[in-house]
Amino acid sequence: MTARTASPLVLATLLALAGTSAFAQRGPNPPSPVHPAAPAGTTSAIDPATGELVETAAAPSKDAKIEHLVVEDSQVKIEETRVRGVTKKIVVHSKIPGMGSYELQPKDPGVAPENDHGAGMRTFTFPLPF
Numbered sequence: 200m201t202a203r204t205a206s207p208l209v210l211a212t213l214l215a216l217a218g219t220s221a222f223a224q225r226g227p228n229p230p231s232p233v234h235p236a237a238p239a240g241t242t243s244a245i246d247p248a249t250g251e252l253v254e255t256a257a258a259p260s261k262d263a264k265i266e267h268l269v270v271e272d273s274q275v276k277i278e279e280t281r282v283r284g285v286t287k288k289i290v291v292h293s294k295i296p297g298m299g300s301y302e303l304q305p306k307d308p309g310v311a312p313e314n315d316h317g318a319g320m321r322t323f324t325f326p327l328p329f
Contacts, residue, residue: 266281274295280288289303307315 263283266279266284268279268281270277270279274293276292276294278288278290278292279286285308286305289305290300291303292300306312
């Protein structure tokens with residue numbers, strides 16, 4: 200019977216497999232603490248005393264975003280006022296002599312449609328001579 204020596208490649212492969220099996224025998228890594236994603240507008244920091252994630256809300260803005268949009272053509276001028284992106288007021292000014300201006304009451308998104316009886320109605324202003 201002849202004894203053969205194993206090639207260095209086979210030995211390296213066996214050692215590599217033995218090393219991975221040694222790592223596989225250890226228990227799984229403990230799960231890292233999962234912190235939920237912070238909602239928009241908040242900042243998060245780690246409390247040095249406890250090591251826990253602490254979230255703080257951003258300071259509310261003092262003023263709401265107010266937009267004044269004006270669209271004009273040869274017949275009318277339309278002024279729209281939006282507060283926080285919601286249309287609050289639409290005023291239509293006629294350029295035709297003798298025609299007055301009127302205001303549209305847009306639907307309030309915070310009111311149920313069956314309770315919002317004035318939505319979409321036009322409000323006219325008549326000058327009264329005294």
